[in-house]
Amino acid sequence: MSSRLRGLDAFDPDGSGEQPCETSSSLAQQALTRVYEQDQRLRKNGSRVSDQPPDLSSKGKPRLLLMGQRRSGKSSISSVVFHKLPPSETLFLESTARIQKDTLPSFMDFQVWDFPGQIDIFDNPTFDIDAMFGEIGALIWVIDAQDDYLEAVARLNVTILNLQRTYPNIKIEVFIHKVDGLSDDYKLDIQRDITIRIQDELCDHGFENAPVTFHLTSIYNHSIFEAFSKVIQKLIPRLGILEAMLTNLCRTCRFEKAYLFDVLSKIYIATDSEPADMASYEICSDYIDVIIDVTEVYGSWPRTQKYREALEGPPWNQKIEDQVASGCAESCMVLSDGNKPIILREVNKYLALVAIMKEDSYDKMPLVNMNVEVVVQGVKEFFEITKPK
Amino acid sequence: MTDLEASVPSLGMSTDVRSELKKPKKKKVLLMGKSGSGKSSMRSIIFSNYIARDTRRLGATIDVDLSHVKFLGNLTLNLWDCGGQEAFMENYLSQQRVHVFSNVGVLIYVFDIESRDVDRDMATYVSIISALTQYSPTAKVYVLIHKMDLITPHAREAVFVDRVRLVRQKTSEFIQGAGYTGELDLIPFATSIWDQSLYKAWASIIHDLVPNLSVIESQLGSLGVLIEAEELLLFERTSFLVVSNWTSEEGQNNPTGDRQERISNILKHFKQSISRFTGTPRNAEQFTLMEHKAGSRFSMFACKFTTNTYLMVILPPGEARFNSAKLNCQIARESFKFLDGPVTPGQSYN
Missing domain, CATH: 3.30.450.190 (Beta-Lactamase)
Known part of the structure; x- marks a missing residue:
């Protein structure tokens, strides 16, 4: 076993250098x-623990879905955050043709699914919606802030409306992406505009407090890591x-x-x-x-x-x-x-x-x-x- | 060692100690090469703490950009960053010939690997060399084959060897043609501002310029043995180039051959992160101590050593060993004080 902060275990190859946990009851x-x-008791009684994400402890790995228009930067995000690709290299990434599933060995093994932007999963009957969203942890919707975002917002609205009816517990995280190079004022204007457009639409359909969160991100600075941190924290x-x-x-x-x-x-x-x-x-x-x-x-x-x-x-x-x-x-x-x-x-x-x-x-x-x-x-x-x- | 040979004549001049102390040694370092080959970029990275990305903002150098770089207190590099456009080049070779090429300690000639017109580059190079041998026959010549990141990794070695062969061939052709009798030994490096290769080249250049090097090395060696270290690296404060190092017998088994440059690169990048965090200028001193104990693998610390240097110590694991080594390094500071002071006549380097 090798740790990235300690390096190869030179002297004890079986990794027995690991200190056993203190068992005295602190x-x-x-x-x-x-x-x-308490948690176990609640579970037995069949009542739900409201602040806990559903299905986390019972079924496998939490899943992050990356969705959005084509060329909005989904694959770049997952390469930079989870595969340590230098941001400048993402220019050479190919367009994603089919769903990319990544399992990340981490403190909690989560999966990242990268969706191709050109496919509309709700139009296409071959997709098993339930298998896809049943165990989901969070849905990350990426919007390119440097492009015309009206269509992306419209599609996001359709997606949210479709999902809210069947899976009301899905957390929806909107990454307003590629904001490097935009002025601070303009960034906030865009964020306000997108927020209003989405919330108005949801209100019209009767979802007052849908769990939608907005993040301003860019792969060229730490903002993308910060945003992912907030997303992951909700899953713990x-x-x-x-x-x-x-x-x-x-x-x-x-x-x-x-x-x-x-x-x-x-x-x-x-x-x-x-x-x-x-x-x-x-x-x-x-x-x-x-x-x-x-x-x-x-x-x-x-x-x-x-x-x-x-x-x-x-x-x-x-x-x-x-x-x-x-x-x-x-x-x-x-x-x-x-x-x-x-x-x-x-x-x-x-x-x-x-x-x-x-x-x-x-x-x-x-x-x-x-x-x-x-x-x-x-x-x-x-x-x-x-x-x- | 050049400094040992050179110290012999200067012993005779010990009557002139006073002026020796007043006037620190100045080395003229010429940085030359074709326009756009990356001379100013590398200078900014090494001496002004630019990050590679920032060098895009640099404009063309007009004529000669003179800078004095203080290095280790007693060594001032007189860095001549010479604009590479042809008009300037011709000017250096004609009107300013004596001015530019006399009293040169080191010539660093930069070749752009992507250059389209290699023959012309070589012709310019040869005329520069001829001017150099005329006015400063003792100067050392470093040839940097730059922008190696543009070549695909597996082809790099071959391309580099090939280009160096060409440069050597042109140089020897010149030597034979001009009937030049002196010795001209060029030292080639493959460099890129995007990885640590740049630090390797510059550390080696600086290494040859530092006075008292043998004294530093032997003192570092005895310190290393005393504290049971695996490796000691002595860095210059602002550029974080490795001035001197010592490695124990066991430490020499380390398979990472380019570790000095890598550590320079890592620490220098981190210095920039700290400067963003604290809002202090990039060239300011950023940290006083850094320690890392990697369980039962190894421990390491890097601390401010003398005014102008940092010392990095790699130790075998062990709490007691670590703490005593830290104290011993503090005590050893006294013996390294000479790194900051002006040159003492007995040890001067010319």
């Missing part, structure tokens, strides 16, 4: 267990508890901002209650990149056995595993500007906690590390408990 664990039991059951844990950590350790990242896609799946700003997200996400890159250079090759023996010999006389403080990747950097530390802590193969600390708090690092450790254990237990059974 406060966080008790709370989580309580929540879990009991997100509130994760957020509460992070908020608590921020308060205790006086962090400015903490993010829980999916390392592979650089989507953040939870953050504390402070308003998220793009700047802090960007720096945290770039920091993960740096650590991954450095680890690739120095952590990806096996050291010789002889060398290991020398390291374990005098004056240390300890096994390597006992010489390190933690089996997970821990990192920290101090900015010159205000001596602000940024810390990174690996949670598991897929997740990392990244936080920006207050000025001059590097001296308190040992204490902070202890607190972070507790939260990391809590997050691990959270995913253990909420894992689809």
Whole structure:
């Protein structure tokens, strides 16, 4: 097993360096267990848990559907976010002819379905609508903001109306895409115009509060990751508890901002209650990149056995595993500007906690590390408990 | 090592210590090549912290763009970025010949791999070389075959070797034709601003210019042995080029051959992210410490070392080893202070 933040496991090939979860019942664990039991009880009684996305825990993987007009940038989005294609390379992507299904091994295995824009699934009887939307997590509708969007909006309206009747729980996320290069005023004008057009149409058909959310995105900056973060967050059951844990950590350790990242896609799946700003997200996400890159250079090759023996010999006389403080990747950097530390802590193969600390708090690092450790254990237990059974 | 040989005559001049201290060493570095070959772009990336994308905004260089780049306190590079349009080129070769080509330490000649008119490029190159050998016969010549990203990856090696062969052939033709007796050894590099190859070339150029290099290297080596490091990299503060490095026996097994350039590239990009985050200028100092403990694989830290340098240390795992290495590096700062100060006469480089 190889982690992107730690590199190849040079000294223990079976991956036993992984620290086992603390089994002593911490406060966080008790709370989580309580929540879990409550959840189970509710389920048995047959009453629905309203704030939980449907079918998440019972049936397989949540699914993200990417839809929109042709050439609106759907395939580019999925390549950039999930396959790390540099944005400039997306010019060479071919047009998508059939539905592309991607399964992403991540903290929660979700699927991304990329629809070809030229096909209207409601006109075409060969599509099994129920199989498609039955297990859906969210529908992402991409609109090209640099093009005439009236037709896209009309088609989106038809789609929403069709879906609302049968699958009222589907979250609809509208990505107003390719907004790089547009002025801030113009961006907001477009967003307002599209919002009004869609909501008016839905109101006319009697859907007052349809779950439609709008995001301004571009693949050339971090806005697309930010938008995906918000979409994914809606799919996480009991997100509130994760957020509460992070908020608590921020308060205790006086962090400015903490993010829980999916390392592979650089989507953040939870953050504390402070308003998220793009700047802090960007720096945290770039920091993960740096650590991954450095680890690739120095952590990806096996050291010789002889060398290991020398390291374990005098004056240390300890096994390597006992010489390190933690089996997970821990990192920290101090900015010159205000001596602000940024810390990174690996949670598991897929997740990392990244936080920006207050000025001059590097001296308190040992204490902070202890607190972070507790939260990391809590997050691990959270995913253990909420894992689809 | 050139600096060792060169230090012998300067010992005799120790009476002139005062003026030596006042006037830091200036190396004239000529950056030449055809118009549009990417000279100003690479200069901006290396010394002004541009990102590759930003270089699109650069206009054509008119005549010579002079810049003084302070490097490690005691070395000032006198960088002559020479506009490559033909009118300028002719001017350098005729009216300004003495002015441009005298007292040159290094000539960096940039070839555009995509150039349509290779013969003409070669002709210009040969006339530049002839002027250089006339006025600065001791100058080193670096040939950068630039814009390699435009060639498909599997063909790069072949295209590069082929072009270098052509340049060498033209050079030796010139040497024979002109009856030039001196030695002319050119050092070729394949570069692109879109990956780390540019850092490799420039690190090597800088490496040859830094005074006291052997002292730095031996001190770095002893520090590395003392703290049981796997690798030490010493970076210059603004450009993040590797000035010197030391690798342990075990560290030499690392299969990543281009790791120095890669680390330069990674850290430099990250510096730009930090500057966006903090709103500080791109050239300002961005971080004082960065540490990463990758479980039981390795640990690493990069810290501000002397005023002009950063030190990056790769260590085997181990908390105690890590902390003591950090303290030891702080103590070692004293012994590296000479990197910032002016040249002391005994160690000067000419």
